[in-house]
Amino acid sequence: MLKFVLKGILRDRSRSLFPIIVVSLIVALVIFNRGFLVGTMNGMFRDTAVISSGHVKIMTHAYQEESQLLPNDLALMNVDEIVEILHVVYPDYFWSPKISFAGLLDLPDEHGETKSQGPVMVYGIDFLSSESRQFELWELEKRIVSGQMIQNPNDALVGAKLAEKLGLSLGDRVTYIGTTMNNAFATFNFTVVGTFNLGMGPLDKQMMLVDIEGARVALDMEDAASEILGFKHDLYYDDDASVMMRNQFNATHLDTTDIFRSSMIALRDANQMGTMIDLVDWSVFIILGIFLLIAMIVLWNMGIMSGLRRYGEMGIRLAMGETKGQVYRSLILESVIIGTIGTIIGTLIGLPLTYYVQEVGIDYSAAFENLNTTTMIMSTVFYTQVTPDLYYIGIIPGVLATVFGTMLAGRAIYKREMAQLFKELET
Amino acid sequence: MSNNSVVNITNLLKQFPVGGDYFTALSDINLNLENAEFMGLVGPSGSGKTTLLNIIGGLDSPTKGNVNVLGMELGSSSHNERANLRKTKMGFIFQSYNLLPVYTVFENVELPLILNKVETQERNRLVTQAVDWVGLSDKIDSRPAQLSGGECQRTAIARAIVHKPTLILADEPTANLDAENSHHIMNIMVRLNKELDTSFIFATHDEKIMAYLRRIIHLEDGQIVKDEHFDNPKSGKN
Numbered sequence: 001m002l003k004f005v006l007k008g009i010l011r012d013r014s015r016s017l018f019p020i021i022v023v024s025l026i027v028a029l030v031i032f033n034r035g036f037l038v039g040t041m042n043g044m045f046r047d048t049a050v051i052s053s054g055h056v057k058i059m060t061h062a063y064q065e066e067s068q069l070l071p072n073d074l075a076l077m078n079v080d081e082i083v084e085i086l087h088v089v090y091p092d093y094f095w096s097p098k099i100s101f102a103g104l105l106d107l108p109d110e111h112g113e114t115k116s117q118g119p120v121m122v123y124g125i126d127f128l129s130s131e132s133r134q135f136e137l138w139e140l141e142k143r144i145v146s147g148q149m150i151q152n153p154n155d156a157l158v159g160a161k162l163a164e165k166l167g168l169s170l171g172d173r174v175t176y177i178g179t180t181m182n183n184a185f186a187t188f189n190f191t192v193v194g195t196f197n198l199g200m201g202p203l204d205k206q207m208m209l210v211d212i213e214g215a216r217v218a219l220d221m222e223d224a225a226s227e228i229l230g231f232k233h234d235l236y237y238d239d240d241a242s243v244m245m246r247n248q249f250n251a252t253h254l255d256t257t258d259i260f261r262s263s264m265i266a267l268r269d270a271n272q273m274g275t276m277i278d279l280v281d282w283s284v285f286i287i288l289g290i291f292l293l294i295a296m297i298v299l300w301n302m303g304i305m306s307g308l309r310r311y312g313e314m315g316i317r318l319a320m321g322e323t324k325g326q327v328y329r330s331l332i333l334e335s336v337i338i339g340t341i342g343t344i345i346g347t348l349i350g351l352p353l354t355y356y357v358q359e360v361g362i363d364y365s366a367a368f369e370n371l372n373t374t375t376m377i378m379s380t381v382f383y384t385q386v387t388p389d390l391y392y393i394g395i396i397p398g399v400l401a402t403v404f405g406t407m408l409a410g411r412a413i414y415k416r417e418m419a420q421l422f423k424e425l426e427t
Numbered sequence: 428m429s430n431n432s433v434v435n436i437t438n439l440l441k442q443f444p445v446g447g448d449y450f451t452a453l454s455d456i457n458l459n460l461e462n463a464e465f466m467g468l469v470g471p472s473g474s475g476k477t478t479l480l481n482i483i484g485g486l487d488s489p490t491k492g493n494v495n496v497l498g499m500e501l502g503s504s505s506h507n508e509r510a511n512l513r514k515t516k517m518g519f520i521f522q523s524y525n526l527l528p529v530y531t532v533f534e535n536v537e538l539p540l541i542l543n544k545v546e547t548q549e550r551n552r553l554v555t556q557a558v559d560w561v562g563l564s565d566k567i568d569s570r571p572a573q574l575s576g577g578e579c580q581r582t583a584i585a586r587a588i589v590h591k592p593t594l595i596l597a598d599e600p601t602a603n604l605d606a607e608n609s610h611h612i613m614n615i616m617v618r619l620n621k622e623l624d625t626s627f628i629f630a631t632h633d634e635k636i637m638a639y640l641r642r643i644i645h646l647e648d649g650q651i652v653k654d655e656h657f658d659n660p661k662s663g664k665n
Contacts, residue, residue, distance in 0.1 A: 011529040321514020
């Protein structure tokens, strides 16, 4: 009988091709949609973590209070020792000091006079120590537009848009003009070795990356850092673990009379990210839920229509001596076959598509061209993310909804008198 | 009720609920059909012939009375028992053929044998034989859409007889056919009746069919008004 049913499915396009196409498309859309939502949100967390907050970060309590002003006079001291302790106490994380500072960037001409000048936001990152994973975190290999990586403490990578605005070329020596951590006047020369495009809109227009050792010399911050950023080794943000770690750390640093006591915050504490994380969790849940519901209603209806269309066939099969249960079960078997094939095809379409966008991304930079704020770190290239649940999430709309629809339509077999089915058979 | 009885109906009443009331489709029906009979239920539309055919086929249940078909009391039997009776001992022929459009002639005829779990080799033999019986051997791989009306009805007959049923129920089998095809179909059924001893019950108001019947039960307003027997119907002359 199974062979007989399969023959029917294969030959009747309205029973096979159309439903399989619909199931496949919906499953592929569900997978891509989920991958897109999760990828976009995680990408935003990751960018925020890399550039601003880490999964957790440590600074002085005073610096935390004034952090919008980048008050390096309140920076952490004895950073090497703190990092060593952190490595021991929290082995699941790696720790990286960072100095954030702002000022003017000056490009001199051949006579030493200002050729061009503009505001700059500089991050001194630990690029050059042997255990550093910062090149990997910043994904500089794919984000460098021209030139090369930082190889010396005085090297600088400049945002491509900033370089274009100031007319910078590779090899140019540029002068940072600002203040040291002691609020003294500071000038320091960096050599432009490359330009980059982070794909983060406004940030690209003002950003310069240097090694932390260069920054320390420039700002007179020996063994000091604005913040120490902590990242989980697998780079996935675990909100619960970070919050627990933050609570434990701060519980051991309770001396409220010491404004330089270390203080830890989690990613959710930075830039109102907590609200964002909660919002994102609910948004993903609601958007995906609504999408799944719509997909299920469509497939459910398809199952019902497919069942209704075949009342005649059911009638003839009942006349030949099949029981209502046998007819019902064969309809369900058919919908399981259709749903499974559609789910497999949909997954085979949806997963590679999601993977492709995960690797290549969708560039929205034109839409962010006029955005000038730097308080919100938002990538202008959206990436999807292939997560383990994408391998099986298609079963919900693909198989379950299709089968439920057929089961509902098939209930009519039980509710109707057989003679009634026959009347429908004859019409 | 004799040992040779295929259908035995006593005091049958069939009512359908209509609004808050009941519509009486059949009343006081008493009928006995012997083996190998070639009988027709004849009457105008609404006289109850299709309802009676459905009750004999176990597709509908009586409101009152006893209906015994091929030794099974239908009123007290379960749905599955009636389905099994249809599967093994009955065949159905419909006015609109009701072939499954995606299957070939061979596969449509094969379906009752699949349901009866007949082995593949035996199935092939019986299907080939049935299709040969109705003269459709050259169309065995065709689908219903490629057949004429007469050929579709012959396929339906092959499907009804392939598992050698004791009783065949035919509801207006020639209503959609022209005169030539109607006679062709009826001749096939007369031959089946004679050679296989298969009993036939027709529901019809087609004069062409009536000419072949050896017994005609006239129905009017849900009651039997006449029961006629013919020793030499048209079929006998052929």
